[in-house]
Structure formats: C-alpha cells, structure tokens
Amino acid sequence: MALITFSGYPCSGKSCRAQQLKSHLEDFLQNPSYAGPKLKVQILSDDTLNIERSAYDSSRSEKPARGALFTAAQRQMGQDTILIVDSLNYIKGFRYQMYCAGRELKLRMCTVYVLTPAEMCKRWNEERTDGRKYAPETLDNLIMRYEEPSSMVRWDSPLFTVAWEDADVPAHDIWKAVTEGIVKPPNVGTQSVPKAPTDALRVLESIATQTVSAIMSAQSLAPSLGGPATLSLPSSSSSTLTVRINLPPRNVTLSELQRLKRQFVAVHKKAMVIGTTEKGQVEFGERDVAEKFVQYLEENFKP
Template sequence: MPLIVLCGLPGSGKSRRAEELREALSAESGGERRVFLVAEVAAGEGGGGGRAALRAEAERLLSRRDVVIVDAGNELKSFRYELYCLSKHTGTPHCLLLCPGGAPRPDRPPLEAPDSRNRWDWPLFTAPEDPSEPLPLPEIRAALFERRPPPPNQSTRSQPLQAAGFLHQLDRLTQDMVAALMAAQRNGVGPGQVIPLAVEGLGQEPPGLLLSRAVSLAELSRLRRQFLSYAKMHPGEGEENLPQLGSMFVQYLNSNLL
C-alpha cells in the first residue's frame, strides 16, 4: 500500500492535513487496511538523528498492505528522494502533498520546493491554504490506489551498458567528493566552515559542504554507500544528471552529519 509524504514549512498545517488524510483513508478502508501516521516529533525531531529515525520508522512500516503517511517538513529534496526510494524498493506507489504557507525557522533547513518533473516529487498535490477547504481526496486516492506500483528494482534485472557506465561515473564522483572532504580537513578546515567541492563532474558551480563537526573517512564511506544504494534503484538516467546527483549527495551529507 502507498506512501504519502507531506512537505512544507513549519506552521503550514501539515499535521492537521495528515490527520485529515488518516481519518479519510481509514474510514474508506472499513478496517481492511491500516493507516499509519509517522510524525517527525514522534521520531525524534531535529537534526540528522530525527530524519534518520523518521526514515527508519517509515521503512519499518512500509508494506504492500498498509498506508504510511509521513508527517514532516521534508524540506530537503534529497530526503524526499530517500523516501521515494523506500516506496520503490517496497513496490508500492507514493505521492507528495505540499502544504503551502508557514514560515521558515532558523533551526530548520530552507524549503527546496517540490518539482513534479522529478520522479520523487510526482505525483504532486497541493493542499488549499484555507484550512476549511478539503483536500483533493479523489485525485489522491486515484494516484495511490489506481496507479500501478513502480517497476521492480533495477538490481533484479539485466542493466544496459549505459546504466552501468552512469553508475560507475557516479561512484567515481562521490569517491572524489569524499577524498576532497578528507583533504580539506587535513588542511585545517574545521567546524563552521564551508568545504568547496570543485571536483570534476560537478559543473561550473560546485556545491559546498558546511562542516558542522569533524568526520572520519569511515563515516563518510558509510554514508556514500547508502547514497549509492538509493541511486542504483534508478540507473540509466544519463550523464546530464551527474551534477544534480552530486549536489544531492552533498545535501545527504549535510542532513546526516549534524
């Protein structure tokens, strides 16, 4: 059964809309399926630990039988990508509900607006800003229950040479980024400073990592393997997406190295 990911700034009404979804889907099922609500506060809000706990709880509950609603800001597109990969791995549809309004907070990352052209942000629905207006439930139901699940993980099928070459380049790119991070630390870059990642394959405006603490090669290598495992679920996207995936790797590190 599907995964519903809520996205929005603090104060945008995500929790109210999540409960509205839970009640509507529970009533429609007549007890035939459970509807789980995974909230960020319940998973340990704040910091990389909170997002890691949220992801782990969603992964534990995801199945072909039940519905999982993730009630969290999900401001980073890299984290929305992770959740999409979880649903793909389980073989169940997913959708994104954007709650407009609210306001940024200094303890939260800025909102990277969803883009329906990205597979991890599609299908994308927007909740009405007026809380008295109902959600587009018929459209959400159709996207979740009348749409085929994503195809099996590519790792279970023969891969084209283009996909293998692309994954090899992504592997080399992330290796170079990890090496650049370690070299910067050896050269005296410390917490609170931004490490530029001007490595080949990241384009003319490479992203930078805000180093919040000293990190070891073992920790960076573990996070790199995790990121690559998600990327391998979507091989064959083409070399033109390497800079974007490189930026997503930096965001993934930023969200897990707090």
Template sequence: MPLIIMVGVPCAGKTTRAKAIQSYLQEDCKLNVELINEETLGISKCEYYKDPQTEKILRASLKSNVEKLIDQNRVVILDSQNYIKGYRYELYCLARNAQTNVVTIFCDTESEIAQKVCSEGGYDNAFPPALFEDYFGRLERPDPTKRWDNPLISIRFDEVTPYEEIAQTVQSGKKPRDPVSTKAEITFDANFIYELDKSCQKIINFIMAKQQEVTQGDVIAGLPGCQKKYKVLRVLSPVELKKYKKDFLNLSKLHPPKSKDKFGDAFLEFLNASNAGAAAASE
C-alpha cells in the same frame, strides 16, 4: 500500499492535514494506515531541529520507521518537513523496494502565514523567527517532473484537503518503475557483488584522489567505468564513501544495474543523489 510523504515548511499545517488524511483513509476507505512523525516517536522538535547533527539523527529515525512499516498492505504517512530532495529520493527507493508507490503532498503555505502560526505557539515554539527563516530557505520544493515527487498534490493554506483525490491516487496509483540504471535485464553470476564492489571501490579511490585538487561545485569527469560525471558538493571522508558504497550494494542486491558496463554509472547516480541530500542538510 503507498507511502504518503508530507512536505512543507515549519507550521505549514502538515500534521493537521496528515491526521485528517489518516482518519479519512481509515474510516471512509477502510485502509490500514500508519502515521509516522516526531510526535509518534516521542521526539521533541524543539530539541532536534536546532542542531544539524541531531536533525540528521531524527531523519534517520523517521526513515528507519518507514522502512519497518511500509508494505503492500499498509498506507504509511510520513509527516515531517521532508524538505531535502535527496532524502525524498531515498524514501522513494524504500517504496520501490517494497513494491509500492509514493504520493507527495506539498503543503504550499506562504512564509508570512506559516511564520505567524509559529509565533502563535505552533510546534511548541520550536521554530522562532531565525530558525524558521533558516528552514524556509532550505526548502527544495517538490517537482512533479521528478519520479520521486510524482504524483504530487499541492495544497495551499486556505484550500480544503482533497480527500477523494488523495484516496484515488493512493488506491490506483502506479508503482514506481525501476530506473534504467537499476533495472535488471540480465542474470549475474555468483561474483556479481564482488565485481560491483570492485567497480565502486575504483570510483571511490578516484574521487578521494581528485577531490583534494578541486573546489566545491566543480565537476569531475573520467571516473573509471563511468560516462557520468561527479559533482563535488563537499569533501567526503573515507568513512562516508564506504557507507555510501555499502548502501548501494544492499540496494543492488534487490535491483541490480542493467549490465556490468553500467555498474559505475549506477553507483555514481546513487552517490550524487545521496551526497546532494547530505550536503543540503549540513548547510
């Protein structure tokens, strides 16, 4: 069953709507529904969202719990800000690996309204004005033209939650299709992962050599085995690049690149998306 991703600024009404959606799907549609948020994990928003490093830990914990619960027989609702498009892409990949679909619900609440809710005591005062403005400015609005944000249901603050539309989308939505770069069309031999690892390492070595010569925002072309280009959003350490390679190899075991000549571009696409999310989180 689908993963429902709630998106919105602090105090936009996400938790209220998420709980109501959970009740509707359980009581009216007789579905098995799990709600995941900071509250269910016993995590204090006040403590975790005030520091970029603890926020990163929080996102990893939420994602880990989604990965544990998501399957074809259970609806999972992730109720958090989910304001980074790269992070939503990672969640989309989890759903694709579980052979189910995603539904994005955007609580499109105006800044003045959400800030007023926060000032009246929302989220246990975790978002004072300065912190609220910071997160409001970071929001990367969902885009229905992007496969990881589609289908998208946008709800303004004064609108009634469209329960029937959500239920219909959940029950009849199409599963995410494998992108061309990760759809397996050939059978690889036993050296598949070894060869893929070598291709990735060549790209990593190239990036590490070149990123010292460029500035933030520059684009690096001519990567070995790649037609795509790499955008430098920040300087990546060898440890970070190694982690990205490990994550990509694990994903490729389930969804191999289309062919051997696409190994490099597939890794570069994954690297660009993952790095974009990490760069946004560190701002």
C-alpha cells in the same frame, strides 16, 4: 501498499492536513463499496518518534533525526499499510531516498505539498503553546533551505498541492493515486543481488577441466572428425554427468580448448564477484556449468 509523503514549511499545517487525510482514507476503507485488500492507515511524524524541534537547530543533530525517521518509515512500509509520513521532508534528496525505499517494496506513492506563506508559518509558530515551537533562527533557516516539490520529477509525482486557505485535502484524488496508480518496478541498483554458492569457483574449474579432458578423449577414440559427441563427466553425486557437444569438422587442439576454458572461467569468476550472471540468474550447479561451458565452446570454435 502506499506511501504518502507530506512536505511543507515548518508550522504550515501539515499535521492537521495529515489527520484530515487519514480520516478520509479510513472512511473510504470502511465504505461497503470498497472491495480491495484489508489495509490500515498510519501516520509517522517527528512527534510519534519524539524528535524534538531543537533537533533542527544544527546539522549535527538534524542528520540522526532524519535517519531515525527514514528507518522508522522503512519498518512501517508494507503491502497492508497506507503510510503517511508527516514531517518537513524539505530536502529533495531525502524525498528521493523515501521514494527509492517505497519503490523497492513496490508501493504506490504520492506527495502532498502543504503550501502556506512563510509569514503565516512564523506567526503560527509564535502562537504555539504545546511546547513544540521552533527557535526563530531555526525556522528562518529551514524556510530558506526549503526545496519545493515539483511534479516534473518522478519522486515527487503525483503531486497534490493544498493551500493554507483550502478547507480540506483532495482526498478522492489521493485515494485514487494510492489505490489505482502505477506501481513502478524497483531500480536495478536497489534490488538484492543473488550470490554464487561458496564452492562455485571449485565447481567451475573442475567441470571445465573435466570437459576439456573428455573432449580430447572423445577425439582420440572416434576416427571421424566433428559432429555430435556425448561426454561423460565425473560428478559429486552418484550418477555420471553426461552432456552433448557438436564438435567442428576438424581436430580441436588442447591449446585451443585450454584458451577457451580460461576465457570461460574468467568471465564467470567476474560474475561471482559482481554477484550476478547474465539475465540476473546465478546457476553454478555442476550440470549448469557443464552445459554453459559446452555452449560456450560451440559458439567459439573456429570452423
């Protein structure tokens, strides 16, 4: 239903803000005035996944840690969940990856930027006694590499900034964003593409060849030139497959039909490799192929 991505310096207070927001969202969901779907609020963080702070000491250990976070986020995203991702999320490319995953599932999304001065983050890190302290050099490195969210880019917007001195998060504005915000359609590149059936090439070649033979037979039997004609084609089912075609006012030669057939097969063979056809539909049944081929011939016959 919604994805809320937290971002900020290490030890900037993100977890505290995430808990504040979770409490507010649960209150809104339990309010008698709420008439929407039944939802649950979940927080996903490095701590819930048991990712140690030392994972950020080197790029070799950080990469699988981010991968574990992203995989867990994908599993928990859903239409019945408001998912709060409480992690550093300091790389804009990673935030974009999360955005694409949420968009594919048609979730509403927003970003919460917890803004805290670097010196205060370092002091809070030193004061930690829960065993979740960053090494000083790691903390300096993460702060230096931090890529600040921007409301000007689609994967960070809408963006809500919470300063360290603010008493609370803008819960009402975030609630409105995750319940009334625009649901963006999935990117074409992220959508699963339907595939052609395994016998599509055989059907394509067979139906096109049979159609060419039927047209040549119809021309040899009909004394008049051109006009509508009914073609009877053999079918794998018990019934005969019939299609109608408008022939030009002249005899269509076999060489012309063979040329158009090769062009038609080549175009649709490419569609099989790509995994899609025009308008994103994959239709390789015998009747579908016959009707498409007849339409293709009518559009490409010379007067």
